[in-house]
Each structure stands twice: as C-alpha cells, then as structure tokens.
Amino acid sequence: MDLGACTERARTGPCFICAFLSGYPDYEHHVIAQDDEHVAFLDRWPTLPGKVLIAPKQHIEHAVRGPH
Numbered sequence: 093m094d095l096g097a098c099t100e101r102a103r104t105g106p107c108f109i110c111a112f113l114s115g116y117p118d119y120e121h122h123v124i125a126q127d128d129e130h131v132a133f134l135d136r137w138p139t140l141p142g143k144v145l146i147a148p149k150q151h152i153e154h155a156v157r158g159p160h
C-alpha cells in the first residue's frame with residue numbers, strides 16, 4: 093500500500109461516502125441500516141469480519157478533529 097498516494101487521494105479525490113450515497117457504481121456498499129440523517133454500511137475492506145461504518149449523510153469534514 094502506497095500511504096502517500098492514499099493520503100493524497102483521500103485529500104483531493106471524491107468523498108467516498110458522498111459518492112456511495114449518490115449511487116456511484118464503483119462506490120457500492122452493503123447498507124445495514126439508515127434513517128434520514130445517518131447510514132450504517134459494511135466496510136468494503138474490513139480489518140475484522142463484519143466491521144460496520146456509520147456516517148452522517150450530510151458531508152462533514154474533520155468530524156473527528158475537535159474544535160480549535
């Protein structure tokens with residue numbers, strides 16, 4: 093895995109969650125549950141069996157980083 097290329101793609105490429113939610117074919121994921129504001133789906137490259145990702149449907153950046 094090329095970490096530099098991966099980081100660059102994550103910073104400049106399309107947001108994979110937005111692409112997945114708009115139905116872009118290369119970004120399909122298996123949806124487990126969803127409501128109006130959130131979606132839970134299986135990780136396509138899970139590090140553990142059954143790993144689930146949960147995301148807000150609204151595009152939010154730096155959600156993990158705290159406020160400055």
Ligand SMILES: [Zn+2]
Pocket residue numbers: 107108109110111150151152
């Ligand atoms: Zn997004």
